[in-house]
Amino acid sequence: DADVTQTPRNRITKTGKRIMLECSQTKGHDRMYWYRQDPGLGLRLIYYSFDVKDINKGEISDGYSVSRQAQAKFSLSLESAIPNQTALYFCATSPGMGTGELFFGEGSRLTVL
Amino acid sequence: AQTVTQSQPEMSVQEAETVTLSCTYDTSESDYYLFWYKQPPSRQMILVIRQEAYKQQNATENRFSVNFQKAAKSFSLKISDSQLGDAAMYFCAYRSPEYAGGTSYGKLTFGQGTILTVHP
Numbered sequence: 259d260a261d262v263t264q265t266p267r268n269r270i271t272k273t274g275k276r277i278m279l280e281c282s283q284t285k286g287h288d289r290m291y292w293y294r295q296d297p298g299l300g301l302r303l304i305y306y307s308f309d310v311k312d313i314n315k316g317e318i319s320d321g322y323s324v325s326r327q328a329q330a331k332f333s334l335s336l337e338s339a340i341p342n343q344t345a346l347y348f349c350a351t352s353p354g355m356g357t358g359e360l361f362f363g364e365g366s367r368l369t370v371l
Numbered sequence: 372a373q374t375v376t377q378s379q380p381e382m383s384v385q386e387a388e389t390v391t392l393s394c395t396y397d398t399s400e401s402d403y404y405l406f407w408y409k410q411p412p413s414r415q416m417i418l419v420i421r422q423e424a425y426k427q428q429n430a431t432e433n434r435f436s437v438n439f440q441k442a443a444k445s446f447s448l449k450i451s452d453s454q455l456g457d458a459a460m461y462f463c464a465y466r467s468p469e470y471a472g473g474t475s476y477g478k479l480t481f482g483q484g485t486i487l488t489v490h491p
């Protein structure tokens with residue numbers, strides 16, 4: 259089983275709908291992140307959390323919200339989806355100290371019609 | 372804010388040959404970490420190699436090596452003896468050290484990516 263699990267893997271929805279992407283991890287890491295990948299733009303940070311009580315906005319947080327339900331769970335919500343939120347979304351974790359590399363989930367492909 | 376630039380949207384290489392992917396970054400910090408991630412068609416993000424800025428020696432992982440030029444803020448990835456399985460999108464990423472604080476604390480900043488095609 260994957261150490262970082264994202265659900266759903268793929269989702270098609272309509273403009274205006276509320277969508278939640280879920281992420282759970284078994285790596286025991288305190289830090290969790292949500293990134294968005296778009297062609298030609300690489301990965302951009304949406305939100306990140308260094309522990310359950312710590313939530314921070316990334317560079318592109320408008321239109322998104324997050325919830326850190328537990329050390330192992332970090333959810334991303336689109337309150338009212340719009341077509342330009344069509345993208346590949348990644349959850350990632352990090353142990354913090356050390357080199358701080360990220361460990362990624364398998365991605366959630368979201369299409370907003 | 373730190374920026375990472377990959378100026379080659381696409382690259383191609385013949386199987387068994389060598390290819391170099393370029394990456395430049397902008398930072399005012401003296402200590403930091405650099406990474407190359409690989410994203411095959413499965414879309415999984417896989418760490419290829421990492422480099423600590425305080426280390427002068429270039430990192431190497433089997434067929435993958437980097438050319439880290441700190442003064443030039445350049446971090447290129449060399450893939451030797453290319454294999455069909457190397458075909459993927461490659462991302463360069465930058466991270467500040469923990470003590471740096473500031474806006475990049477604890478986060479990775481990614482480049483735009485380079486699509487690598489390997490021809491048999």
